[in-house]
Amino acid sequence: MEVLSYLIPISLILGGIGLVAFIYTVRSNQYDDPEGDANRILNDDWDDHPKP
Amino acid sequence: MTAAIRPSISACPACVAAPGAQALAEQALHKDAHIALSLPLIHCSACISSVERALTAAPGVKSARVNLTLKRATIEADPAVTADDLVRLLESAGFEAHELDAGTLSATQNDRVGRDVLMRMAVAGFAMMNVMLLSVAVWSGATDATRDLFHWISAAIALPTLAFSGVPFYKSAWSALRVGRSNMDVPIVTALLLAVVASVWETALSGHHAYFDAAVALVFFLLTGRYLDHRTRAIARSAAQELSALEVPRATALREGAEVQLPVAQLNIGDLILVRPGGRMPVDGTIVEGQSEIDRSLLTGETLPVFAEAGRDVSAGEVNLTGPLVVRATAVGRDTSLHRMADLVAIAESGRSRYTSLADSTAKLYTPGVLLLSVLSFIGWYIYTSDVRTSLNIAAAVLIITCPCALGLAVPAVTTAASGRLFRRGMLIKDATAMERLAKVDAVVFDKTGTLTAGTPELTNLADRDAAELEVALALAQGSSHPLSLSLAAAASAAGVTAADVTDIIEVPGFGTQGQWQGRLVRLGRAAWVGATPGIDTAAWLALGDAAPRAFVFSDRPRPGAEEAVSRLKARGIRVLLISGDNAPVVESLAQRLGIAEWQAEALPAEKSARIASLQSEGHHVLMVGDGLNDTAALTAADVSISPASALDAARVASDIVLLGSDLTPIADSLVTAQSAVRRIRENFKIATIYNVIAVPIAIVGLATPLVAALAMSSSSIIVALNALRLK
Numbered sequence: 001m002e003v004l005s006y007l008i009p010i011s012l013i014l015g016g017i018g019l020v021a022f023i024y025t026v027r028s029n030q031y032d033d034p035e036g037d038a039n040r041i042l043n044d045d046w047d048d049h050p051k052p
Numbered sequence: 053m054t055a056a057i058r059p060s061i062s063a064c065p066a067c068v069a070a071p072g073a074q075a076l077a078e079q080a081l082h083k084d085a086h087i088a089l090s091l092p093l094i095h096c097s098a099c100i101s102s103v104e105r106a107l108t109a110a111p112g113v114k115s116a117r118v119n120l121t122l123k124r125a126t127i128e129a130d131p132a133v134t135a136d137d138l139v140r141l142l143e144s145a146g147f148e149a150h151e152l153d154a155g156t157l158s159a160t161q162n163d164r165v166g167r168d169v170l171m172r173m174a175v176a177g178f179a180m181m182n183v184m185l186l187s188v189a190v191w192s193g194a195t196d197a198t199r200d201l202f203h204w205i206s207a208a209i210a211l212p213t214l215a216f217s218g219v220p221f222y223k224s225a226w227s228a229l230r231v232g233r234s235n236m237d238v239p240i241v242t243a244l245l246l247a248v249v250a251s252v253w254e255t256a257l258s259g260h261h262a263y264f265d266a267a268v269a270l271v272f273f274l275l276t277g278r279y280l281d282h283r284t285r286a287i288a289r290s291a292a293q294e295l296s297a298l299e300v301p302r303a304t305a306l307r308e309g310a311e312v313q314l315p316v317a318q319l320n321i322g323d324l325i326l327v328r329p330g331g332r333m334p335v336d337g338t339i340v341e342g343q344s345e346i347d348r349s350l351l352t353g354e355t356l357p358v359f360a361e362a363g364r365d366v367s368a369g370e371v372n373l374t375g376p377l378v379v380r381a382t383a384v385g386r387d388t389s390l391h392r393m394a395d396l397v398a399i400a401e402s403g404r405s406r407y408t409s410l411a412d413s414t415a416k417l418y419t420p421g422v423l424l425l426s427v428l429s430f431i432g433w434y435i436y437t438s439d440v441r442t443s444l445n446i447a448a449a450v451l452i453i454t455c456p457c458a459l460g461l462a463v464p465a466v467t468t469a470a471s472g473r474l475f476r477r478g479m480l481i482k483d484a485t486a487m488e489r490l491a492k493v494d495a496v497v498f499d500k501t502g503t504l505t506a507g508t509p510e511l512t513n514l515a516d517r518d519a520a521e522l523e524v525a526l527a528l529a530q531g532s533s534h535p536l537s538l539s540l541a542a543a544a545s546a547a548g549v550t551a552a553d554v555t556d557i558i559e560v561p562g563f564g565t566q567g568q569w570q571g572r573l574v575r576l577g578r579a580a581w582v583g584a585t586p587g588i589d590t591a592a593w594l595a596l597g598d599a600a601p602r603a604f605v606f607s608d609r610p611r612p613g614a615e616e617a618v619s620r621l622k623a624r625g626i627r628v629l630l631i632s633g634d635n636a637p638v639v640e641s642l643a644q645r646l647g648i649a650e651w652q653a654e655a656l657p658a659e660k661s662a663r664i665a666s667l668q669s670e671g672h673h674v675l676m677v678g679d680g681l682n683d684t685a686a687l688t689a690a691d692v693s694i695s696p697a698s699a700l701d702a703a704r705v706a707s708d709i710v711l712l713g714s715d716l717t718p719i720a721d722s723l724v725t726a727q728s729a730v731r732r733i734r735e736n737f738k739i740a741t742i743y744n745v746i747a748v749p750i751a752i753v754g755l756a757t758p759l760v761a762a763l764a765m766s767s768s769s770i771i772v773a774l775n776a777l778r779l780k
Contacts, residue, residue, distance in 0.1 A: 026171060033121045036100060036119055
């Protein structure tokens with residue numbers, strides 16, 4: 001059962017990282033245009049090199 | 053040398069300061085212009101990239117970004133770039149574009165409430181996953197100290213989460229309770245509190261059952277419903293605001309002889325205002341200078357332009373057609389006749405809120421029922437066992453099981469799916485209950501001008517005129533930007549006519565255009581001006597020298613999709629009516645063309661709403677489609693109303709749904725979508741009811757373990773959400 005003392009903090013930390021990442025995406029306006037983003041991925045404009 | 057330098061330093065300190073000020077001013081000028089454009093027709097990834105490519109290729113544009121969800125482009129550019137340039141650029145690339153007023157838009161840029169709910173939802177989701185992980189361990193057989201430890205860790209995660217994520221519910225429940233009322237959030241908050249108290253108590257006494265996972269899951273599901281609901285409304289609200297932003301509220305005032313661009317809000321009574329051809333009157337006033345024709349169709353529904361000269365009164369909202377006019381303002385802002393009518397609508401609108409939505413009527417039954425059930429089971433178990441702890445546990449279980457997870461999702465999940473579907477087809481649902489009211493519609497009343505017709509005239513008797521007449525008419529028409537001239541020129545050019553060699557073409561504002569052709573004076577314009585007797589049709593008259601004037605007759609072209617919308621409505625057994633303020637022959641011909649049997653012409657605004665009231669008293673649920681100020685009363689009186697995006701602001705405010713594109717076909721579709729949405733909502737209520745009928749007895753007899761509660765709650769919520777997605 002000692003393994004729990006590692007696993008529980010690890011699971012909380014992993015979940016916490018997910019939460020922080022989500023809060024970051026909300027704050028940086030990544031949910032403002034879901035339809036546009038869904039369509040942009042089909043766009044091959046910047047396939048060969050990244051957008052400058 | 054010294055003498056030459058000195059004056060520049062000593063003579064005027066202001067001169068030294070001036071370059072600094074100038075630099076500042078320049079800096080301010082060189083601050084990039086933010087331009088927002090509305091692109092109502094973009095829909096695919098190819099559209100995004102071609103719009104962005106076209107915009108970034110334009111000189112002076114620094115960056116351009118398309119938002120497909122809002123159908124909007126934001127552009128940062130040099131101050132020299134104007135929105136008009138970009139609109140023209142996009143139109144030549146094949147995209148309809150309109151300028152948006154940045155001031156009106158900025159209010160909706162940051163959706164604070166939406167982010168707040170999303171953040172609380174994320175925290176609840178995170179907590180739910182972790183607590184659930186620990187709970188699964190407990191359910192699968194953790195005992196004694198391990199179980200207690202897991203319960204304490206769950207409590208450590210759940211309590212702060214509930215304190216943070218539950219805030220919207222606490223607030224709403226408190227505001228209802230404070231005024232002695234109850235709402236859906238009261239049983240939710242009671243359930244949360246009871247679950248927390250019972251679970252902490254159980255945990256402290258190392259009991260078997262703790263409901264931390266259920267409490268957190270409850271908050272998560274309810275916040276999901278709330279976020280969906282908010283998002284649907286936020287999109288509608290921002291799109292509605294965008295429509296208002298389309299009318300950039302600026303006017304050109306003449307102050308001490310100079311033209312000044314001013315926001316309409318800053319105009320005063322007595323100001324002289326210049327209204328260019330094509331511009332809309334910003335104020336009520338009297339014409340002091342200039343001659344022109346005025347299009348009053350948005351206010352009265354009449355298609356024939358009215359002659360205007362000095363001394364005539366004009367109302368805000370009328371459109372100046374041919375010549376520049378100078379107007380002295382007699383009423384501005386809130387006092388204009390336009391605004392007074394809009395205010396009347398706002399008063400009338402409060403009457404419509406009488407409609408109780410399905411969700412509200414369900415909640416009214418549900419809330420007291422649930423609380424009563426939980427209190428009764430507490431009392432029952434207390435009498436039976438005399439043990440507060442057991443009774444409290446059962447009462448908490450009953451509340452959690454019955455809590456309206458599925459109910460909270462039942463309506464928002466469906467309306468989100470349905471309004472998203474309609475929005476993609478170009479319809480904007482402004483009102484939360486519009487969908488339910490739309491589903492009941494069995495009679496549709498259309499306005500004519502600007503609604504069934506595009507408001508652009510179409511030449512009907514091109515074939516009756518000989519080649520010479522057409523050639524001269526085309527040459528004269530090209531010299532004017534009057535709507536009839538534009539239409540005539542377009543029709544003639546399309547027919548392969550080349551313009552005759554007409555010289556000295558001048559436009560006489562308010563009358564027409566004239567010129568010299570083969571030594572004769574030729575005129576194209578109003579009947580009286582060329583010496584003809586006016587008929588009832590909309591016509592431009594052509595006079596070649598002394599020959600008898602010839603008429604070019606125009607009819608108003610139906611909007612694209614008008615015929616299809618009407619025939620599809622009729623095919624669904626819906627009664628279709630046409631009620632217009634225009635004269636009878638015009639209305640009749642359109643009614644025949646579209647196959648509408650019931651029509652009424654020369655209807656005053658009050659008659660329109662009276663007709664709708666009489667339809668309602670016959671038991672019909674009426675949908676009104678209209679765009680003008682003369683329709684606003686009818687739009688408000690109808691059960692549900694639609695206005696096109698080109699409608700006056702007042703009419704759009706009065707209607708529940710705004711049609712964004714120029715095509716009318718979506719109206720017929722929207723009825724189908726609304727009906728199927730209401731069907732799904734009812735199904736969802738049924739699912740939620742069945743779930744309660746099964747789960748509540750289990751909870752009352754004390755068999756609802758946290759595992760059963762978690763399974764029941766999640767599965768009913770998921771079923772309801774999936775059912776919403778079946779929407780056609």
